[in-house]
Amino acid sequence: MHSWLLIAVMAFTTILIRFMPFLLFKKKVPETIRYLGNALPYCAMAMLVVYCLKEVRFDSLAGFLPELIATVIVVLSYKWKHSAALSILLGTIIYMFLIQRIFV
Numbered sequence: 001m002h003s004w005l006l007i008a009v010m011a012f013t014t015i016l017i018r019f020m021p022f023l024l025f026k027k028k029v030p031e032t033i034r035y036l037g038n039a040l041p042y043c044a045m046a047m048l049v050v051y052c053l054k055e056v057r058f059d060s061l062a063g064f065l066p067e068l069i070a071t072v073i074v075v076l077s078y079k080w081k082h083s084a085a086l087s088i089l090l091g092t093i094i095y096m097f098l099i100q101r102i103f104v
Helices: 002-024 031-053 061-081 084-102
Strands: none
Touching (some): 031 061
16 A cells, blocks of 8 residues: 555656646746757767767777777768667667677
8 A cells, every 4th residue: 555655646746747847837938948948958968978988998999999980870870860769779789799799
């Protein structure tokens, strides 16, 4: 019984958080919120790129070449198909292949 109550409270809180912008901004969305909605996805992607490439070592070929190849494949596949899921999946597969088979 206690678990169901916790789940219900968490579900209600999640739904409330999701619907809060629609309840607060029924008529007109403020310009600041609109700007954040447009800018934050790009900022999040930039942070992910920095996080993924922060420990790249340039002291040996195996230290940076797998990351470089996978990054180039992600960028090119996204430019080609405009699918983030495909680009991330393809880049991850190529990177894992490179570090497991070639750059051991």
